[in-house]
Amino acid sequence: MSDRFRLDVALYIAHAACVGRKTTYGELSAKFGDLPNGWQSILTVIAGRLRKHSCPLLPVLVVAVDTGLPSEKTYHQFGLEGVAATRKEQQKCYDFDWSEFFFGRISKASGYAPWVSGWRRVSG
Secondary structure (H helix, E strand, O other): OOOOOOHHHHHHHHHHHHOOOOEEHHHHHHHHOOOOOOOHHHHHHHHHHHHHOOOOOHHHHEEOOOOOOOOHHHHHHHOOOOHHHHHHHHHHHHHOOHHHHHHHHHHHHHOOOOOOOOOOOOOO
């Protein structure tokens, strides 16, 4: 399992959350390249890091095209079991202020302040 936090991937998924949409594993591969072992380990690291900061599990917005759901295998370790729990966590991701988290807290702490066009909160 990779222990590297991929900020670029986390920001991409956060942007999807801010505009109220999910993304697919295929979309990540098209944007960032195919990974030899798939996306599970990277998404698990992102979820774990965000959980340490009391954030929703952002990678639950990365879904399979055929089911519209993420891999359950990845999220069992964080206590998500079943479709209802997954959908509830997805809604938390939509409601969370990712722009403040990434561009406020993290940017100030790391000195990293990327510009991503289109960041905005989408109300209900």
